Protein backbone atom coordinates (compact mmCIF):
# COMPACT_ATOMS: atom_id res chain seq x y z
CA UNK A 1 0.00 0.00 0.00
CA UNK A 2 1.24 3.45 -0.88
CA UNK A 3 -0.38 6.37 0.91
CA UNK A 4 -0.20 10.00 -0.20
CA UNK A 5 -1.57 12.72 2.06
CA UNK A 6 -1.90 16.38 1.07
CA UNK A 7 -2.12 17.96 4.50
CA UNK A 8 -3.79 21.10 5.78
CA UNK A 9 -5.24 22.81 2.70
CA UNK A 10 -8.61 24.32 1.84
CA UNK A 11 -10.25 21.65 -0.28
CA UNK A 12 -12.53 22.50 -3.21
CA UNK A 13 -14.07 19.06 -3.66
CA UNK A 14 -16.14 19.96 -6.76
CA UNK A 15 -18.70 17.37 -5.65
CA UNK A 16 -22.36 17.86 -6.56
CA UNK A 17 -22.91 20.21 -3.58
CA UNK A 18 -19.71 22.20 -4.27
CA UNK A 19 -18.58 21.25 -0.73
CA UNK A 20 -15.53 22.98 0.68
CA UNK A 21 -13.55 21.10 3.34
CA UNK A 22 -10.34 21.65 5.26
CA UNK A 23 -7.61 19.25 6.29
CA UNK A 24 -6.22 16.21 4.50
CA UNK A 25 -6.78 14.65 1.11
CA UNK A 26 -5.53 11.08 1.40
CA UNK A 27 -5.17 8.30 -1.14
CA UNK A 28 -4.15 4.67 -0.88
CA UNK A 29 -2.79 3.01 -4.01
CA UNK A 30 -4.19 5.82 -6.14
CA UNK A 31 -7.72 5.76 -4.68
CA UNK A 32 -9.03 8.63 -2.55
CA UNK A 33 -9.85 7.32 0.94
CA UNK A 34 -10.44 10.57 2.83
CA UNK A 35 -11.31 14.14 1.84
CA UNK A 36 -11.11 16.60 4.76
CA UNK A 37 -10.36 16.15 8.44
CA UNK A 38 -7.25 14.51 9.90
CA UNK A 39 -6.00 11.33 8.27
CA UNK A 40 -3.86 8.78 10.08
CA UNK A 41 -1.60 6.70 7.81
CA UNK A 42 -2.36 2.98 7.92
CA UNK A 43 1.10 1.73 6.96
CA UNK A 44 4.76 2.81 6.99
CA UNK A 45 4.67 3.46 3.24
CA UNK A 46 3.29 6.99 3.17
CA UNK A 47 4.28 10.49 2.19
CA UNK A 48 2.84 13.63 3.71
CA UNK A 49 2.86 16.77 1.59
CA UNK A 50 2.38 20.11 3.26
CA UNK A 51 -0.55 21.92 1.62
CA UNK A 52 -1.04 24.65 4.23
CA UNK A 53 -1.86 27.96 2.58
CA UNK A 54 -2.98 26.07 -0.52
CA UNK A 55 -6.23 25.42 -2.30
CA UNK A 56 -6.43 21.68 -2.92
CA UNK A 57 -8.56 20.91 -5.96
CA UNK A 58 -9.12 18.14 -8.48
CA UNK A 59 -6.41 18.17 -11.14
CA UNK A 60 -7.39 20.39 -14.05
CA UNK A 61 -8.59 18.59 -17.16
CA UNK A 62 -8.08 20.02 -20.65
CA UNK A 63 -10.23 18.39 -23.29
CA UNK A 64 -8.52 19.83 -26.35
CA UNK A 65 -4.72 19.87 -26.68
CA UNK A 66 -2.15 19.12 -29.40
CA UNK A 67 1.06 18.01 -27.70
CA UNK A 68 2.58 17.52 -31.16
CA UNK A 69 2.47 21.27 -31.89
CA UNK A 70 4.43 22.56 -28.92
CA UNK A 71 7.65 23.10 -30.91
CA UNK A 72 5.75 25.56 -33.15
CA UNK A 73 5.04 27.92 -30.27
CA UNK A 74 5.30 31.51 -31.48
CA UNK A 75 5.71 30.50 -35.14
CA UNK A 76 2.20 31.31 -36.36
CA UNK A 77 1.01 34.54 -34.80
CA UNK A 78 -1.42 36.91 -36.56
CA UNK A 79 -3.07 34.37 -38.86
CA UNK A 80 -6.58 33.00 -39.30
CA UNK A 81 -7.31 29.27 -39.16
CA UNK A 82 -6.96 28.12 -42.77
CA UNK A 83 -3.79 30.16 -43.45
CA UNK A 84 -2.47 29.09 -40.06
CA UNK A 85 -2.94 25.43 -41.03
CA UNK A 86 -1.80 25.68 -44.65
CA UNK A 87 1.22 27.96 -44.21
CA UNK A 88 2.66 26.91 -40.86
CA UNK A 89 1.04 24.09 -38.89
CA UNK A 90 0.65 21.46 -41.60
CA UNK A 91 4.15 22.02 -43.08
CA UNK A 92 5.48 21.87 -39.50
CA UNK A 93 3.60 18.64 -38.69
CA UNK A 94 4.63 17.14 -42.03
CA UNK A 95 8.29 17.73 -41.19
CA UNK A 96 8.20 16.29 -37.64
CA UNK A 97 10.49 13.34 -37.04
CA UNK A 98 9.79 10.90 -34.24
CA UNK A 99 12.55 12.58 -32.25
CA UNK A 100 10.96 16.01 -32.79
CA UNK A 101 7.60 14.68 -31.70
CA UNK A 102 9.07 13.19 -28.54
CA UNK A 103 10.69 16.55 -27.69
CA UNK A 104 7.40 18.34 -28.38
CA UNK A 105 5.39 15.94 -26.22
CA UNK A 106 7.88 16.00 -23.34
CA UNK A 107 7.76 19.79 -23.35
CA UNK A 108 3.96 19.69 -23.39
CA UNK A 109 3.84 17.22 -20.48
CA UNK A 110 6.21 19.42 -18.49
CA UNK A 111 4.17 22.56 -19.14
CA UNK A 112 0.83 20.87 -18.50
CA UNK A 113 1.83 19.25 -15.23
CA UNK A 114 3.64 22.32 -13.92
CA UNK A 115 0.51 24.38 -14.54
CA UNK A 116 -1.81 21.93 -12.79
CA UNK A 117 -3.29 20.03 -15.72
CA UNK A 118 -3.44 16.34 -14.83
CA UNK A 119 -5.53 14.97 -17.71
CA UNK A 120 -5.96 15.81 -21.38
CA UNK A 121 -7.72 14.83 -24.56
CA UNK A 122 -5.02 15.16 -27.20
CA UNK A 123 -5.06 15.16 -30.98
CA UNK A 124 -1.70 14.13 -32.39
CA UNK A 125 -0.41 14.46 -35.90
CA UNK A 126 -0.60 11.82 -38.64
CA UNK A 127 2.60 9.92 -37.82
CA UNK A 128 4.73 8.78 -34.86
CA UNK A 129 1.81 8.79 -32.40
CA UNK A 130 3.45 6.17 -30.16
CA UNK A 131 5.87 8.94 -29.11
CA UNK A 132 2.96 10.89 -27.59
CA UNK A 133 1.83 7.92 -25.53
CA UNK A 134 5.38 7.19 -24.41
CA UNK A 135 5.85 10.79 -23.25
CA UNK A 136 2.60 10.78 -21.23
CA UNK A 137 3.39 7.33 -19.85
CA UNK A 138 6.77 8.45 -18.50
CA UNK A 139 5.68 11.93 -17.32
CA UNK A 140 2.69 10.46 -15.47
CA UNK A 141 0.04 12.57 -17.21
CA UNK A 142 -3.43 11.07 -17.70
CA UNK A 143 -4.04 11.26 -21.43
CA UNK A 144 -6.55 10.19 -24.04
CA UNK A 145 -4.67 10.51 -27.32
CA UNK A 146 -5.50 9.90 -30.95
CA UNK A 147 -3.50 10.24 -34.11
CA UNK A 148 -4.83 12.97 -36.45
CA UNK A 149 -6.57 11.33 -39.38
CA UNK A 150 -6.68 13.19 -42.71
CA UNK A 151 -7.31 11.18 -45.88
CA UNK A 152 -8.98 13.81 -48.10
CA UNK A 153 -7.26 14.58 -51.42
CA UNK A 154 -6.32 18.20 -50.85
CA UNK A 155 -3.31 19.90 -52.38
CA UNK A 156 -2.95 22.09 -49.29
CA UNK A 157 -1.96 18.97 -47.32
CA UNK A 158 1.85 18.48 -47.51
CA UNK A 159 3.13 15.09 -48.68
CA UNK A 160 4.38 14.29 -45.16
CA UNK A 161 0.78 14.25 -43.89
CA UNK A 162 -1.02 12.48 -46.74
CA UNK A 163 -2.51 9.09 -46.01
CA UNK A 164 -5.06 6.75 -47.53
CA UNK A 165 -8.36 5.93 -45.86
CA UNK A 166 -7.44 2.35 -45.03
CA UNK A 167 -3.95 3.30 -43.92
CA UNK A 168 -5.37 5.90 -41.54
CA UNK A 169 -7.96 3.53 -40.06
CA UNK A 170 -5.45 0.67 -39.75
CA UNK A 171 -2.92 2.84 -37.92
CA UNK A 172 -5.64 4.16 -35.58
CA UNK A 173 -6.74 0.62 -34.79
CA UNK A 174 -3.16 -0.45 -34.16
CA UNK A 175 -2.60 2.44 -31.75
CA UNK A 176 -5.90 1.78 -30.00
CA UNK A 177 -4.97 -1.89 -29.48
CA UNK A 178 -1.49 -0.98 -28.32
CA UNK A 179 -2.36 1.81 -25.87
CA UNK A 180 -6.05 1.92 -24.87
CA UNK A 181 -6.24 1.06 -21.16
CA UNK A 182 -2.49 0.97 -20.56
CA UNK A 183 -0.75 2.23 -17.39
CA UNK A 184 -3.68 1.37 -15.11
CA UNK A 185 -6.10 2.89 -17.66
CA UNK A 186 -4.30 6.24 -17.40
CA UNK A 187 -3.65 6.11 -21.15
CA UNK A 188 -6.65 5.80 -23.45
CA UNK A 189 -7.34 6.12 -27.15
CA UNK A 190 -9.53 8.67 -28.95
CA UNK A 191 -10.22 8.44 -32.69
CA UNK A 192 -9.39 11.86 -34.09
CA UNK A 193 -10.35 12.69 -37.68
CA UNK A 194 -8.93 16.21 -37.98
CA UNK A 195 -11.98 18.06 -39.34
CA UNK A 196 -14.57 17.61 -42.07
CA UNK A 197 -12.46 19.39 -44.70
CA UNK A 198 -9.52 16.99 -44.38
CA UNK A 199 -11.49 13.73 -44.06
CA UNK A 200 -13.60 11.58 -46.36
CA UNK A 201 -17.10 10.64 -45.23
CA UNK A 202 -15.98 7.00 -45.11
CA UNK A 203 -13.15 7.85 -42.70
CA UNK A 204 -15.49 9.72 -40.35
CA UNK A 205 -18.10 6.96 -40.37
CA UNK A 206 -15.60 4.14 -39.93
CA UNK A 207 -13.99 6.05 -37.06
CA UNK A 208 -17.37 6.17 -35.30
CA UNK A 209 -17.86 2.43 -35.81
CA UNK A 210 -14.37 1.45 -34.66
CA UNK A 211 -14.31 3.81 -31.67
CA UNK A 212 -17.61 2.44 -30.39
CA UNK A 213 -16.38 -1.12 -30.87
CA UNK A 214 -13.47 -0.49 -28.49
CA UNK A 215 -14.94 2.07 -26.08
CA UNK A 216 -12.65 4.83 -27.36
CA UNK A 217 -13.61 8.52 -27.57
CA UNK A 218 -14.27 10.43 -30.79
CA UNK A 219 -12.59 13.82 -31.19
CA UNK A 220 -12.62 16.38 -33.97
CA UNK A 221 -12.63 20.13 -34.72
CA UNK A 222 -16.02 21.63 -35.57
CA UNK A 223 -17.30 24.96 -36.87
CA UNK A 224 -14.32 26.97 -35.67
CA UNK A 225 -14.02 29.55 -38.44
CA UNK A 226 -16.37 31.18 -40.95
CA UNK A 227 -14.29 30.25 -44.03
CA UNK A 228 -14.24 26.65 -42.80
CA UNK A 229 -18.01 26.37 -42.42
CA UNK A 230 -18.56 28.11 -45.80
CA UNK A 231 -16.28 25.54 -47.46
CA UNK A 232 -18.06 22.66 -45.71
CA UNK A 233 -21.40 24.03 -46.94
CA UNK A 234 -20.01 24.30 -50.49
CA UNK A 235 -18.70 20.73 -50.50
CA UNK A 236 -21.35 18.94 -48.47
CA UNK A 237 -24.41 21.13 -48.98
CA UNK A 238 -24.99 21.26 -45.23
CA UNK A 239 -23.82 23.14 -42.15
CA UNK A 240 -20.81 21.53 -40.49
CA UNK A 241 -22.29 20.13 -37.29
CA UNK A 242 -25.48 19.04 -39.05
CA UNK A 243 -23.27 17.14 -41.47
CA UNK A 244 -21.36 15.44 -38.63
CA UNK A 245 -24.69 14.48 -37.07
CA UNK A 246 -25.78 12.94 -40.38
CA UNK A 247 -22.58 10.85 -40.39
CA UNK A 248 -23.32 9.65 -36.84
CA UNK A 249 -20.47 11.75 -35.41
CA UNK A 250 -22.47 13.03 -32.39
CA UNK A 251 -23.23 11.48 -29.00
CA UNK A 252 -22.02 11.44 -25.41
CA UNK A 253 -18.74 9.81 -26.50
CA UNK A 254 -18.07 12.57 -29.06
CA UNK A 255 -15.89 15.61 -28.32
CA UNK A 256 -16.14 18.59 -30.67
CA UNK A 257 -13.58 21.37 -30.31
CA UNK A 258 -14.67 25.01 -30.75
CA UNK A 259 -18.32 25.00 -31.98
CA UNK A 260 -18.08 28.75 -32.57
CA UNK A 261 -20.38 28.98 -35.58
CA UNK A 262 -23.58 27.01 -35.00
CA UNK A 263 -27.17 27.49 -36.03
CA UNK A 264 -30.09 26.93 -33.63
CA UNK A 265 -30.76 23.42 -34.94
CA UNK A 266 -27.13 22.49 -34.30
CA UNK A 267 -27.23 23.81 -30.72
CA UNK A 268 -30.27 21.59 -30.17
CA UNK A 269 -28.45 18.60 -31.69
CA UNK A 270 -25.61 19.08 -29.18
CA UNK A 271 -28.05 19.14 -26.24
CA UNK A 272 -30.19 16.24 -27.49
CA UNK A 273 -27.24 13.94 -28.21
CA UNK A 274 -25.10 14.77 -25.15
CA UNK A 275 -22.20 15.71 -27.41
CA UNK A 276 -19.33 17.51 -25.64
CA UNK A 277 -18.24 21.02 -26.65
CA UNK A 278 -14.57 21.75 -26.04
CA UNK A 279 -14.25 25.49 -25.41
CA UNK A 280 -10.87 27.02 -26.34
CA UNK A 281 -11.19 30.76 -25.68
CA UNK A 282 -7.52 31.77 -26.23
CA UNK A 283 -7.32 29.91 -29.52
CA UNK A 284 -10.65 31.29 -30.73
CA UNK A 285 -9.55 34.85 -30.02
CA UNK A 286 -5.98 34.52 -31.28
CA UNK A 287 -7.05 33.00 -34.62
CA UNK A 288 -9.82 35.65 -34.81
CA UNK A 289 -12.35 32.84 -35.10
CA UNK A 290 -14.99 34.32 -32.80
CA UNK A 291 -16.42 33.00 -29.57
CA UNK A 292 -18.55 29.99 -28.82
CA UNK A 293 -21.84 30.93 -27.14
CA UNK A 294 -20.97 28.99 -24.01
CA UNK A 295 -23.49 30.51 -21.53
CA UNK A 296 -26.31 29.79 -23.99
CA UNK A 297 -25.03 26.26 -24.61
CA UNK A 298 -24.83 25.60 -20.86
CA UNK A 299 -28.36 26.96 -20.39
CA UNK A 300 -29.53 24.57 -23.10
CA UNK A 301 -27.96 21.65 -21.21
CA UNK A 302 -24.94 21.13 -23.48
CA UNK A 303 -21.87 19.53 -21.90
CA UNK A 304 -18.89 21.90 -21.97
CA UNK A 305 -15.23 21.62 -20.98
CA UNK A 306 -12.16 23.71 -21.76
CA UNK A 307 -8.81 23.36 -23.48
CA UNK A 308 -5.79 25.41 -24.53
CA UNK A 309 -5.66 23.86 -28.04
CA UNK A 310 -2.05 23.95 -29.33
CA UNK A 311 0.96 26.10 -28.52
CA UNK A 312 0.96 27.88 -31.92
CA UNK A 313 -2.59 29.22 -31.42
CA UNK A 314 -2.51 30.19 -27.75
CA UNK A 315 0.60 30.31 -27.08
CA UNK A 316 0.64 28.38 -23.79
CA UNK A 317 -1.01 25.20 -22.52
CA UNK A 318 -2.03 26.91 -19.29
CA UNK A 319 -5.48 25.95 -17.94
CA UNK A 320 -5.49 28.95 -15.59
CA UNK A 321 -5.36 31.26 -18.60
CA UNK A 322 -8.25 29.38 -20.21
CA UNK A 323 -10.31 29.49 -17.01
CA UNK A 324 -9.81 33.21 -16.68
CA UNK A 325 -10.73 33.86 -20.30
CA UNK A 326 -13.72 31.52 -20.18
CA UNK A 327 -14.94 33.47 -17.16
CA UNK A 328 -14.38 36.92 -18.71
CA UNK A 329 -15.05 36.47 -22.42
CA UNK A 330 -18.82 36.12 -22.25
CA UNK A 331 -19.63 38.80 -19.69
CA UNK A 332 -19.67 41.87 -21.98
CA UNK A 333 -22.22 40.19 -24.25
CA UNK A 334 -24.34 38.19 -21.79
CA UNK A 335 -23.95 40.12 -18.53
CA UNK A 336 -21.79 40.18 -15.42
CA UNK A 337 -23.57 37.14 -13.95
CA UNK A 338 -22.47 34.91 -16.83
CA UNK A 339 -19.89 32.23 -16.06
CA UNK A 340 -19.32 32.54 -12.28
CA UNK A 341 -15.98 31.24 -11.02
CA UNK A 342 -17.40 28.05 -9.47
CA UNK A 343 -19.02 27.11 -12.79
CA UNK A 344 -15.79 27.79 -14.69
CA UNK A 345 -13.79 25.60 -12.30
CA UNK A 346 -16.39 22.88 -12.82
CA UNK A 347 -15.87 23.06 -16.60
CA UNK A 348 -12.11 22.70 -16.01
CA UNK A 349 -12.51 19.68 -13.72
CA UNK A 350 -15.70 17.60 -13.92
CA UNK A 351 -16.57 18.97 -17.35
CA UNK A 352 -13.26 17.76 -18.72
CA UNK A 353 -13.58 14.45 -16.91
CA UNK A 354 -16.99 13.93 -18.54
CA UNK A 355 -15.55 14.75 -21.98
CA UNK A 356 -12.97 12.02 -21.41
CA UNK A 357 -15.71 9.63 -20.26
CA UNK A 358 -14.10 9.60 -16.82
CA UNK A 359 -16.62 11.51 -14.67
CA UNK A 360 -16.93 8.50 -12.36
CA UNK A 361 -13.14 8.25 -12.05
CA UNK A 362 -11.74 11.78 -11.79
CA UNK A 363 -12.88 15.43 -11.86
CA UNK A 364 -13.88 15.78 -8.20
CA UNK A 365 -12.33 14.90 -4.85
CA UNK A 366 -14.62 12.18 -3.51
CA UNK A 367 -13.79 8.95 -1.71
CA UNK A 368 -13.44 6.11 -4.22
CA UNK A 369 -12.29 8.24 -7.14
CA UNK A 370 -8.72 8.14 -8.51
CA UNK A 371 -6.37 10.58 -6.81
CA UNK A 372 -5.72 13.31 -9.41
CA UNK A 373 -5.13 16.28 -7.12
CA UNK A 374 -3.33 19.61 -7.21
CA UNK A 375 -2.34 22.11 -4.53
CA UNK A 376 -2.24 25.80 -5.44
CA UNK A 377 -0.40 28.19 -3.13
CA UNK A 378 -2.76 31.09 -2.47
CA UNK A 379 -0.65 32.82 0.17
CA UNK A 380 0.82 35.37 -2.29
CA UNK A 381 -0.04 39.06 -2.39
CA UNK A 382 -2.16 38.59 -5.53
CA UNK A 383 -4.42 36.08 -3.70
CA UNK A 384 -4.79 37.72 -0.27
CA UNK A 385 -7.28 38.27 1.25
CA UNK A 386 -9.26 35.20 0.24
CA UNK A 387 -13.01 35.32 0.78
CA UNK A 388 -14.44 33.16 -2.01
CA UNK A 389 -11.95 30.39 -2.86
CA UNK A 390 -13.50 29.81 -6.33
CA UNK A 391 -12.91 33.47 -7.13
CA UNK A 392 -9.33 33.17 -5.86
CA UNK A 393 -8.73 30.05 -7.97
CA UNK A 394 -10.16 31.43 -11.22
CA UNK A 395 -9.38 35.17 -11.08
CA UNK A 396 -6.36 35.58 -8.79
CA UNK A 397 -4.25 32.43 -8.79
CA UNK A 398 -2.04 31.52 -11.72
CA UNK A 399 -0.19 28.49 -12.96
CA UNK A 400 3.01 29.60 -11.23
CA UNK A 401 1.18 29.07 -7.90
CA UNK A 402 0.79 25.32 -8.54
CA UNK A 403 2.93 23.70 -5.87
CA UNK A 404 2.09 19.96 -5.82
CA UNK A 405 0.60 17.67 -8.46
CA UNK A 406 -0.60 14.11 -7.90
CA UNK A 407 -1.91 11.88 -10.71
CA UNK A 408 -3.33 8.44 -10.04
CA UNK A 409 -1.96 8.62 -6.51
CA UNK A 410 1.58 9.29 -7.70
CA UNK A 411 3.33 12.53 -6.71
CA UNK A 412 4.59 14.06 -9.96
CA UNK A 413 5.36 17.58 -8.75
CA UNK A 414 6.42 18.33 -5.21
CA UNK A 415 7.26 21.87 -4.07
CA UNK A 416 7.21 22.92 -7.75
CA UNK A 417 9.86 20.33 -8.73
CA UNK A 418 8.89 17.76 -11.36
CA UNK A 419 9.93 14.27 -10.32
CA UNK A 420 9.31 12.31 -13.53
CA UNK A 421 11.12 14.42 -16.12
CA UNK A 422 14.58 15.96 -16.41
CA UNK A 423 13.42 19.55 -16.71
CA UNK A 424 16.69 21.02 -18.00
CA UNK A 425 17.05 18.34 -20.68
CA UNK A 426 13.39 18.64 -21.71
CA UNK A 427 13.74 22.38 -22.27
CA UNK A 428 17.10 22.08 -24.03
CA UNK A 429 15.88 19.30 -26.35
CA UNK A 430 12.73 21.23 -27.24
CA UNK A 431 14.70 24.33 -28.22
CA UNK A 432 17.30 22.44 -30.25
CA UNK A 433 14.80 20.15 -32.04
CA UNK A 434 12.64 23.19 -32.89
CA UNK A 435 15.64 25.15 -34.20
CA UNK A 436 16.69 22.23 -36.40
CA UNK A 437 13.16 21.52 -37.66
CA UNK A 438 12.46 25.12 -38.67
CA UNK A 439 15.91 25.39 -40.28
CA UNK A 440 14.93 22.36 -42.44
CA UNK A 441 11.58 23.95 -43.30
Ligand SMILES: [Zn+2]
Pocket residue numbers: 064065066221257309310
Ligand atom coordinates in the same frame (compact mmCIF):
# COMPACT_ATOMS: atom_id res chain seq x y z
ZN1 LIG B 1 -7.17 21.98 -32.14
